[in-house]
Amino acid sequence: MTRIPHNPGRVDWSGENPGIYLKTDPANPQYDTLALFFRVVLSPYGRGNAAIVLGAPDEARGWPHVPNLIMTDNQRLMRWIVDGWVTKMPTFIGKPGLEAMTWLDCDSVEKRPGDLKTRYSETLRGSGVTLEMIWQDMGPPLPVEVTKENSATKEHEMYSVFLEAKQAQVKLNGTALPGQVADRQFFGRTMSTAFLAFSETWVTPQEGN
Known part of the structure; x- marks a missing residue:
């Protein structure tokens, strides 16, 4: 297919993820901790920041009983993204913890980019919770173009820049959640299960494409 400079599709949202x-x-197909960060700069529901953490993905309970929660400063935006994207991502599909997670307000977000090679972190605070997501030992930037058929939602195209991290941690009120970074297959190559994703844009293709 010939590439064209202007995508005729509709941009749904764009930012960092x-x-x-x-x-x-590592041999277990199930994850013990799942975490996603969102810095949305463009969407029908405005801008917003959020982090989803499932420290007990297979338990239908929320915080403070288990570490299943979402922190955000734009709940309307994130309910739209959770329903339209996160629930369709293969790693999150059918996880009881996603449905049961507690929604918390986020008062502040602090980014510490470092040099993007050794360490990067995002810290969210609010509702009596401090959440830290830490990535370390990053690889080179990888440009990604994903067609509708291969995307997580099977409805959108996705464009992004990925950097895989060889080490990562999720800390909730200073306590590290369980697990270590592992490997997974990512569009035909082996990559880390911890990653930075910048300039991520989700597009609904024009009908007929």
Whole structure:
């Protein structure tokens, strides 16, 4: 197919969407900790920041009983993204913890980019909770173009710049959630389950494309 400079589709949202998926047993297909960060700069519901953490993905309970929660400063935006995107991502599909997670207000977000090679972090605070997501030892930037058929939602195209991290942590009120970074297959190549995702844009293709 010939590439054209102007995509005729509709931009749904754009921003940053790094993630951390951790396992205590690399051989186990199930993850022990799932975490996604969102810094949305463009959407029908405005701008917003958020982090989803499932420290007990297979338990239908929320915070403070188990570490299943979302922190955000734009709940309307994030309910739209959770329903339209997160629930359709293969790693999150059918997870009881996603449905049961507690929604918390976020008062502040602090980004510490470092040099984007050794360390990067996002810290969210609010509702009596401090959440830290930390990525370390990053690889080179990888430009990604994903067609509708291969995207997580099977409805959108996705464009982004990924940097995989060889180490990562998710800390909730200073306590690290369980698991270590593992490997996964990502569009034909082996990559880390912790990654930075910048300039991420989701597009609804024009009908007929």
